[in-house]
Amino acid sequence: MSKTATLNIKDEMVNLYLNNLDLISEGSSSLMNHHREEAIQNFRILGIPTLKNEKYKYSKIESVFSNEYEKYFAPKHITFKVDDIFRCDIPELDTHLALVLNGFYMPNPNRLQVMENGVVIGSMIDAAAKYPHLFEKYYNAQAENGSDGLVALNTAFAQDGVFIYVPKGAVCTKPIQVINLLMAEENLLVQYRNLIIMEESSQANVLICDHSLSPKRFVSNVVTEIIVEANAQLEFVKMQNEHNDSTQLTHTYTKQERDSKLITNVLSLHGGFIRNNLYMQLAGEGADAHAYGLYLTDRTQHTDNYTFIDHAVPNCTSNELYKGILDEQATGAFNGRILVRRDAQKTQAYQSNNNLLLTPDAKIRTKPQLEIYADDVKCSHGATVGQIDYEALFYMRARGIGEREAKLLLMFGFTHEVVKQISIESLRERIDDMVNKRLRGELSRCHSCPMNCC
């Protein structure tokens, strides 16, 4: 935590960048390389955020970087079939599948698929070469390189990731599923980048699943930029299910145009240290944003969600619900900021954060924020911290349900209010099932992993 330690991480990263710039650039695309220099300069100024940074008050990011990590600047050739070691937990789901291994897009069988209706799913590198106009317009257009050192760091280092493009009017009926796998023989830091473009009146559901497959320390620092143009609709579900030695630092930026609808659902089922930043900008009138989140933590896990919903124009609505259960020595934080800018009249913004603390050692910090500069608005927020309701528990026991089972049912009911927002039924059922398993402790070993790493 000392200043010198921070300096060291910063210098180390900058040196790493300078020493490997050729490799990094070579393994990426010129349109991404183009942004690196400015980003590393920004990082040089900003460094890794400290606890003094109000936004990172409850998450000690520096300590994450205090370990030694390998950084790959080219995909490692791994000679196995992913199918052999990894089974998706959502098997009934018929999806367009994309695989990312240690931050690099895996050919499946190609690195870029173009569907009949023009929908594109593929690697950032290949997409940049094929669709330069889209990259020039959208890549790094939202990411705040000037204020968050982690974002700048990602922009400086990111080489690959997933690109999804749904052209004007296209409706993608099959969900798009991206599976991010971490697997290495040494501790690993990965920084990749995703870009999702929803053109006018398009529709899609995107599901991101994060898994760790080997018993090593992993740090992922990921930036995702999402553009939802007029009348388009996107449901973006992210499921974090990694082991206790993994760290996820995610930065998701969304921008919505007129009458668009976006639902984000961030389900942090398992992971050692998770920090999710979600920035939602309502930039066109009539836009509708929904931000849902669930965090289930135990042992010494830490999950921190920061959300910022920016009502920049009139007549938009936002609805936010984050819920968390903290068991054993887990710590959690929620910081939700809603900004209603001057003249963003007729805004409706609702936010709620509820937490259950199960043990004397669990801790929660919650900080909802409303900043409102327009008068004709309806805004509210609420936050609660509590425990399982005694009356409800007794009611269930009086019906013959045992205490443990009753508690599980109540916790499940608590989480279901988030899960039920998922629109695809089969996915919703699978996630309900995973949450149920998680609450019963069955997921506490990363259960899809045959290696029993933790």
Add this chain to the structure above:
Amino acid sequence: MLVIKDLHAKINDKEILKGINLEVKPGEVHAIMGPNGSGKSTLASVLTGRELVEVTHGSVTFNGKNVLEMPAEIRSREGIFLSFQYPVEIPGVSMVNFMKAAVNEHRKYRNLEPLSASDFLKLLRERKELVEIDSALTNRSVNEGFSGGEKKKNEIFQMAMLEPKLSILDETDSGLDIDALRVVANGVNKLKTAENATIVITHYQRLLDYIVPDFVHILYNGRIVKSAGKELALELEEKGYDWIKNGN
């Protein structure tokens, strides 16, 4: 079946029950009446194992077993059912999941296999008809946003699902419209057999017109001060509680 002997109980150091004696045999219907705050619901709480109430003296046995030592869920599985005066809302937990868990726990206790999903749904449908409960209610979260009357009906529906040996109905009639009252009472009567018993806690004769009690007890200030046949309820309705208070 149920034997209560000299039962004393307190809530937060305040003695509420001051020596209750009561015996309920299979097939019997007992009505308990008494002014507000006299301890009727507290007695129901003691029988069902609410931890808030502390038993300081006396005993309760159910089919020969000491009830007071059992946790709430075991009492339920033994066959004691309480229709709550104030049913609890449980957001997020669907009625179906709730009942499935309860029914299967009861079955497990009796060494029976859990019901398959289809058998369970069949049972659910059947019992819903019995108490004429609106289908939509079982698709919602437990009691959440139910009207007062719907909650009470839902209690009887759960009773039908669990088929208890002893049912304690705590003011199940309050908040019911005339039709619902009849439906609830019919439900209770349909479920009645020679083996099970019912304790009806109520303020009104009206319910007792439908569910005819074998005995009526008047609970006053933590004690049963008077017990008699069904005519006692009529007498009470006519004379009011002052009659009891004045020491008759």
Add this chain to the structure above:
Amino acid sequence: MANEQDKILDEVTGSEYKYGFVTEIETETIPKGLNEDVVRIISEKKGEPEWMLEFRLKAFRHWQTMEMPDWAHLNIPIIDYQGIIYYAAPKQKPSLNSLDEVDPILKETFDKLGIPLEEQKMLTGVAVDAVMDSTSVKTTFRETLAEQGIIFCSMSEAIREHPDLIKKYLASVVPVTDNFFTALNSAVFSDGSFCYIPKGVRCPMELSTYFRINASNTGQFERTLIVADDESYVSYLEGCTAPMRDENQLHAAVVEIVVHDNAEVKYSTVQNWYPGDKDGKGGIYNFVTKRGICKGKNSKISWTQVETGSAITWKYPSCILLGDNSYGEFYSVAVTNNHQQADTGSKMIHIGKNSRSRIVSKGISAGVSNNSYRGLVKVLKGADNARNFSQCDSLLLGDKCGAHTFPYLEVDNPSAIVEHEATTSKIGEDQIFYCNQRGLSTEDAVGLIINGYAKEVLNKLPMEFAVEAQKLLQISLEGSVG
């Protein structure tokens, strides 16, 4: 209709600050600026013992190492701490009749403010300590109170007469080093009130301190300390006004409350410092640290504030709930109009078992003002069964103002229940129409609605104050409703 409403709003919010007069009285001041010598001069003028001087010097030295806090949602212009006069006292003419007499000019000033200093003229049931600039002018009803063992006097006097109590309690709740302004205050505070309620005594009347800034270029740094011994009770009121001046004046006060077993302190404030003019010129910078500790079991602190004045307000009356079963509450109405800025709220720190707290905050913003609620509820590990409920509502009158809510909830105990709710809204046209339809003018309707909105808080004030506060609300919003 909307236009008409705007007009009425303008009228309602446009009214003048009625306490803005200046009293022409000779004032003794010291030169501008702050250094160790100034601290020594202040201490000397007060005739203080050595230990108090040491206390001040230590505070001053620490202050020099500190920086002004910048985390609040406020836009504070740079303050030149060397441009302020740190001591100013009205020179009282020696009276012919009795040494106890107050200079007639001062008496007149306070009469004009509605605070008569002659006991026979006073509302019975309220004892007043009147403070003008840096000194206490007069404390009423002292003898009556003394009969019950209650000490109510100026801070200067308390330092001389009750050194043991002061040594024991001063800075025991708000450490000198707590923040930039407490360090500054500890170095230069000039006066304020001290109040001690002995064991088992219910203070028979409201105690009150009335603060008045009169001299120009001065800052006011007062210090209040209230100690309620076991089983005692006191209700304390505080009011304040200042003349209209084009310059900004600094007010940095510290209030400390200590409450022992089974005792209760109610602290009410009606803050009406000069808010500056319509264009944001002038007004008081009100940077205040108020904190109480519920030291004993079953102890209780209740903060009530009606904040209508000041150009900038930075203020978070807080409770440290140390005793088991202790209770803290904070009820606040904060109104900002024109260019005013307020960042205010409360902190509830739960340490004792079964400690409970409640926060009710009602913000009203008009003009181009910004009004923020900022609050912390912290439940420490040992605070079993702690309970907090916070309700923070904001009302926006006009489309150029801002209303913000920044609650912090930090919970380390699994048996605690902490709930926060906040809403933001404007006065509905349907509400106004409903009132119009029942024959009320729009202006009356708005007044009615605002008073209804603030009622929960106003009800907490002692009677005489509540009426005043209600009027004040209306006046400070004059011209702003549409």
